[in-house]
Amino acid sequence: MSQSTTTLSALEDEDNGNARRLSSLRLRISLAVPAVVFAVVLAFEALQLGSLSSALGEHFGLVVGLTGVLSAALLALLEHLLLRPLRQLARGIEALETGPVPLVQLGAPTDPLAHSLTTEMDRIRHAMQRAQDSIYTQDQDVRRLQRELDHQREALDSANAQLAAQNRELASLSRNDNLTGLLNRTAFEEALRREFKRAQRQRGLLSLAVLDLDDFKRFNQAHGAQTGDAALKRVALLLAERFKRDTDIVARLSGEEFVVLLPGCSVSAAQGVLESVRSDVRSLRLADGSGADETAGAELTVSVGLAAMSPSRPYLSAQAFLQAADEALYMAKHAGRDRLSMAA
Numbered sequence: 001m002s003q004s005t006t007t008l009s010a011l012e013d014e015d016n017g018n019a020r021r022l023s024s025l026r027l028r029i030s031l032a033v034p035a036v037v038f039a040v041v042l043a044f045e046a047l048q049l050g051s052l053s054s055a056l057g058e059h060f061g062l063v064v065g066l067t068g069v070l071s072a073a074l075l076a077l078l079e080h081l082l083l084r085p086l087r088q089l090a091r092g093i094e095a096l097e098t099g100p101v102p103l104v105q106l107g108a109p110t111d112p113l114a115h116s117l118t119t120e121m122d123r124i125r126h127a128m129q130r131a132q133d134s135i136y137t138q139d140q141d142v143r144r145l146q147r148e149l150d151h152q153r154e155a156l157d158s159a160n161a162q163l164a165a166q167n168r169e170l171a172s173l174s175r176n177d178n179l180t181g182l183l184n185r186t187a188f189e190e191a192l193r194r195e196f197k198r199a200q201r202q203r204g205l206l207s208l209a210v211l212d213l214d215d216f217k218r219f220n221q222a223h224g225a226q227t228g229d230a231a232l233k234r235v236a237l238l239l240a241e242r243f244k245r246d247t248d249i250v251a252r253l254s255g256e257e258f259v260v261l262l263p264g265c266s267v268s269a270a271q272g273v274l275e276s277v278r279s280d281v282r283s284l285r286l287a288d289g290s291g292a293d294e295t296a297g298a299e300l301t302v303s304v305g306l307a308a309m310s311p312s313r314p315y316l317s318a319q320a321f322l323q324a325a326d327e328a329l330y331m332a333k334h335a336g337r338d339r340l341s342m343a344a
């Protein structure tokens with residue numbers, strides 16, 4: 001059985017129950033009223049005429065008559081004042097669910113009570129309709145707000161994604177050198193601290209080379225700053241190509257100074273690769289913007305200071321390690337440039 005059928009039959013049951021209760025009420029009033037009236041009349045007669053038995057005997061007919069008349073009057077009064085308005089009220093409430101309440105449904109149009117009830121029912125119905133409209137409007141508002149919220153959430157997500165991308169770019173910018181794209185000094189120092197600690201802990205090998213282009217001031221003056229920039233980029237590319245293991249770190253420390261950090265690399269292996277890098281730099285022919293053949297371009301050399309850390313050659317700190325490589329570079333410069341010097 002469907003739910004609507006069940007609801008309908010429940011409503012019908014309720015209507016039948018109400019009708020039964022109304023009939024029962026009417027029956028009880030019909031019995032109670034004559035009994036009460038009869039008792040009142042008897043009491044009155046007894047008071048007036050002395051004893052109850054003589055009163056009953058002599059005025060029985062009169063008492064019955066009076067009781068009947070009074071009962072009928074009282075019943076008519078109850079019907080008019082109580083039962084009929086109750087029925088009209090019930091019908092009115094039922095009618096509220098379906099629409100406007102017609103006057104005929106509640107009673108004669110001329111009946112002031114029925115008219116007043118109809119008016120009240122209409123007012124209640126209108127109030128309920130307004131409340132329903134208001135709930136509908138609020139529901140629409142909530143749905144609209146929900147949609148707006150969804151849009152704003154999407155916009156926020158997209159803004160967050162953009163922000164994350166910009167942050168990544170910013171982080172990359174703050175870790176990379178603008179001209180060459182290599183790691184900058186900040187990123188290098190971070191890596192040096194990390195790799196130094198690791199080598200210390202694991203008693204591993206760590207090689208560190210500082211490379212500085214020779215007489216770069218003169219190079220710039222002779223060929224122009226643009227050619228100088230191109231030379232820096234070319235050397236950076238060369239280093240990146242030579243040191244491409246995952247663990248290798250190549251950075252530009254400043255102007256014409258580069259650094260290479262090689263975890264797990266022995267001093268002899270590092271020395272071999274760095275010597276070949278030095279030779280490659282000397283072989284570079286950089287166009288100087290004069291339009292001449294590139295092979296006849298500007299010549300460049302590099303000096304290298306190399307320090308190597310191992311269990312037999314420990315350093316006290318990362319800073320001391322870097323300083324050792326710097327001192328080796330100074331020696332290479334002092335010895336005439338275009339060479340590699342080992343840290344003492």
Ligand SMILES: Nc1nc2c(ncn2[C@@H]2O[C@H](COP(=O)(O)OP(=O)(O)OP(=O)(O)O)[C@@H](O)[C@H]2O)c(=O)[nH]1
Nearest residue numbers: 212213214215216217218220225226228229255256
């Ligand atoms: N083109 C160019 N030049 C730079 C850049 N950064 C630094 N320089 C120049 O590099 C030159 C470095 O000069 P110095 O410190 O005297 O060193 P050097 O001339 O190479 O001499 P040594 O290092 O002793 O061989 C300066 O003239 C700087 O202007 C850069 O990004 N681009």
